[in-house]
Amino acid sequence: MRGISKSFPGIKALSDVALIAHAGEILALMGENGAGKSTLMKILSGAYRADPGGEIMVAGQPISIQGPRDARDAGIAIIYQELALAPNLTVAENIHLGNEPMLVGGRLDRSEMRESCRPVLERLGAPFGPDTLVATLSIAEQQMVEIARALFRKARILVLDEPTTALSSRETDRLFALVRQLRSEGIALIYISHRMAEIYELADRVSVLRDGQYVGTLEREEITSDALVRMMVGRDMSSFYMKSHDDAGARGEPVLSVDGLTDGGRRVHPCSFTLHAGEVLGLAGLVGAGRTELARLVFGADPARGGSMTLKGQPFAPAGPADAIASGVVYLTEDRKALGLFLDMTCQTNIVLDVIERDAGFLGRLNLRRAGERARNAFGAMRVRAAGTAVNVGSLSGGNQQKVLLSRLLESGPAVLILDEPTRGVDVGAKSEIYRIIDSLAKKGMAILMISSELPEIIGVCDRVLVMREGRIAGEVGGPGEPAPTQHAIMTLAAADAAA
């Protein structure tokens, strides 16, 4: 691949990226969250179309990928983290899906279907037969079905997108053996992973993306943890961030103490931390590290299965979001369209939703005058750019939508504000305004917990950073008397292998 670019409205997700994968080689692809790995792979698989200008060549022949079918015909197969199998069908049916062998008259040729995929299953050493129902297989075995399907379709380039996230260590070993076997069979493998240990173990070369740009490629003997981290995060920090609230020296009283909070070990292992008034505490980690899950436990959106919390000295065990909001803990979701806003409702209604009951009169009569005031004040304080408070929130830009959602949370006068990726899908201008708002809230003494996958943002905005890895708090950087957080320190904690 050469000169690949991809723009989304408002964002350039990839610019001029090049990637070379050789047959019989494992190329690892690394980069922070949002560096453009997934976008690049989606272009390769035909899910997205690249901007004009780049070219993709397979075995020396330039090819054009307009859709998934083109990619498949070119011998490219991608196995995503979320497997694309129909669990209600058998292994053979899944392998043949969309390409079923027919008898005369359009009748399904079941025996052909079964027999034709036996060789490939044997080649992979699959412990299941073609008639097994996919739903009864483990995740690792389902992955094997996907690989079998790719090989059955004569794939020459196989992309594995973080294949080990859901696997046990024994399953991982088995997968690695399989990956090496495929390499020796002459297949080009592109292996996307966050885990350094896997990269050491498997990769022949590592290519790194950062902010949608190709940074470079390391040969096997050059691969070191330091070199990779430097390539992944090494960018200059702008003066984009605003931090005028007190950080190190005089932080306020502890507001929220979390002690051993867990969901029973599914996604969050017991986590403990303390959040102080007037502090912005960062929660860093890779996607899937359990940050959102932990935040939802604190907010009561998911039931905790162990541990305890104290809020302003009182025991705090929210039965649900309503409880948490009433106690002064609010949560800004990472997915504002699906989980935050009511897109068909006006900005005004969205802003006052959490407090309408408080404002309401007899028998829940709405106080529209008060609601109008609140909405206008919020528009002013947040500098929301919209035609008016009566406009549907769905018609606003991402940044303005985020400001409306944030206004709603602030209307209830919370003591603890949990922000989950507060600048996701927000343009640069609105980003710096949101940083300014976070800063001024901290200055007023609010306790803020901020989840972010953008390291410069975490470092620029937060006073102290907790790093999560695989459902646990792996460590803490920054804080009073400690050196300021660095990207390197955070990445080392976030990506280090559990064994290291």
Place this chain on the structure above:
Amino acid sequence: MATSATSPAAIPPTSPGTSSATRRAQMRSALQAAGMLPVLILLAIGFHLAGGHRFLTAQNLSIVAQQASINIVLATGMTFVILTGGIDLSVGSILAASAMVALMTSLSATVAWLAIPACLGAGLLIGLGNGALIAWAGLPPFIVTLGSLTAVRGLARLLGEDKTIFNADLSFAWIGNDGLHVLPGVVLPWLAIIALAVVLAAWYVLRRTVLGVRIYAVGGNMSAARLAGINVGLVLMFVYGVSGLLAGLGGVMSSARLYAANGLQLGQSYELDAIAAVILGGTSFVGGIGSIWGTLIGGLIIAVLSNGLILMGVSDIWQFIVKGLVIIGAVALDRLRQKGNART
């Protein structure tokens, strides 16, 4: 080539976008509110002209209002339900069962005065049953109310031992057969007054109370509503309860009109007319979008269609066909409008 010269001038200055956006938003909401009103007016005028000037007379309009009223009451309950993204298929059966309860109570020597409360209570109870299964057991509304459509119909037949119950001295028969004499010769039927009052109350709840906002919120985005601390289960209980209660009120109205109730025939396929009225009124099947005024107009359109087609001497076979096509056309319109509502 000639066009290229004009293009720089055609670029609008930097920011009148806001005012034109407001205007567009206002237009859209006005269009949505007005919705099917022009269709209703055109239909009425059309029937008047085509039906020998018999449609737009005080007497006939009073009949139309009477015919529309029960459906509008049911459709009001249905509007609450559909606004949350649900459906209530059981209202026709609830109407029959509660009418049976009303008639049976009215025939008793001691508690005849309890006929109306018993009827309303029966409807409310069944509605809350639907709501409980949907809100707390998490079953899909379609399946729950499809089940109660059948089960409650059976209950209605069981109540009267599958016979028609008459009461020639029905104490509340005036509701169904009398009206308010507003002007000499002009009678506003009580049925129509009740329907109008129900619509007004529904408007108040939906647009002027916290509960109304929460109903729209639950229909607009159920997961966001949960995260915003809204008790989604309680909202769902309320809407199915209201739908049942109003079906009970429909039971009062139709038994008052007929002096009788029959568990098998009464209210057959009324749920479909109610759903049709809501959909014609522009309420989105997905939930979260719609208004009670739309439902009122939708209900009137259905009544005008029936009445007008009868006046014109169209056979009832063709009435079915025309009504069905109108409903499909309305849903097509709904789709078009949703497409026009660009979301970002």
